[in-house]
Amino acid sequence: GDSVTQMEGPVTLSEEAFLTINCTYTATGYPSLFWYVQYPGEGLQLLLKATKADDKGSNKGFEATYRKETTSFHLEKGSVQVSDSAVYFCAGGKLIFGQGTELSVKP
Amino acid sequence: DGGITQSPKYLFRKEGQNVTLSCEQNLNHDAMYWYRQDPGQGLRLIYYSQIVNDFQKGDIAEGYSVSREKKESFPLTVTSAQKNPTAFYLCASSSSPLRNEQFFGPGTRLTVL
Numbered sequence: 001g002d003s004v005t006q007m008e009g010p011v012t013l014s015e016e017a018f019l020t021i022n023c024t025y026t027a028t029g030y031p032s033l034f035w036y037v038q039y040p041g042e043g044l045q046l047l048l049k050a051t052k053a054d055d056k057g058s059n060k061g062f063e064a065t066y067r068k069e070t071t072s073f074h075l076e077k078g079s080v081q082v083s084d085s086a087v088y089f090c091a092g093g094k095l096i097f098g099q100g101t102e103l104s105v106k107p
Numbered sequence: 108d109g110g111i112t113q114s115p116k117y118l119f120r121k122e123g124q125n126v127t128l129s130c131e132q133n134l135n136h137d138a139m140y141w142y143r144q145d146p147g148q149g150l151r152l153i154y155y156s157q158i159v160n161d162f163q164k165g166d167i168a169e170g171y172s173v174s175r176e177k178k179e180s181f182p183l184t185v186t187s188a189q190k191n192p193t194a195f196y197l198c199a200s201s202s203s204p205l206r207n208e209q210f211f212g213p214g215t216r217l218t219v220l
Contacts, residue, residue, distance in 0.1 A: 032208070034208055036211075041214070041216075042213055042214065043111075043113075043197055043199075043211035043212050043213045043214045044150075044197065044199075044209075044211040045211070046208050046209075046210070049208055089149065089150070094205050095140070095152055095155070095165075095205055097149050097150045098149060099148065099149040100148070100149050102147075
């Protein structure tokens with residue numbers, strides 16, 4: 001069946017560091033892929049999405065490219081801020097969510 | 108503003124009592140979902156509904172029940188049969204079932220004493 005596997009956390013970075021959170025998927029066909037963000041005590045918010053292979057989703061400085069050849073959708077940001085501290089979920093296929101990666105950014 | 112509301116934000120109940128969590132959306136979405144989230148874990152699907160008067164069990168439906176009498180509303184009842192009900196519950200909706208991006212409510216944290 002479909003599955004999404006993402007990098008385990010927690011991840012701790014200093015402000016302005018480069019961020020990569022890995023996500024790979026297994027699915028029939030090429031489903032839309034998503035990254036969601038969850039701030040403490042809140043629901044999930046859609047961060048970005050890609051609907052087909054080679055699409056790049058981007059929002060608030062975050063980017064992810066749908067790579068069919070490696071079945072990956074890694075999340076990247078060039079310079080993280082303290083306000084980016086949250087849990088990030090990769091999702092796709094039929095209601096499949098990764099386990100979440102907690103990011104903590106220190107000043 | 109369009110969105111999903113869940114109430115209450117925090118809920119406390121005694122063991123053995125049933126409790127109903129509210130979820131309302133004004134996005135005109137056909138599909139609605141309930142997830143459970145435990146500390147440090149991902150989301151687990153409890154129930155989902157693709158259309159009014161229809162719903163399907165998710166991965167962890169035992170001890171829970173739902174209804175979908177109106178398009179806007181998808182309440183979740185946590186029954187006394189649920190062995191470990193203390194958790195954070197998230198409701199979501201999407202414009203079409205199962206594969207589109209989902210919009211989430213703010214969540215309800217249920218604590219059973």
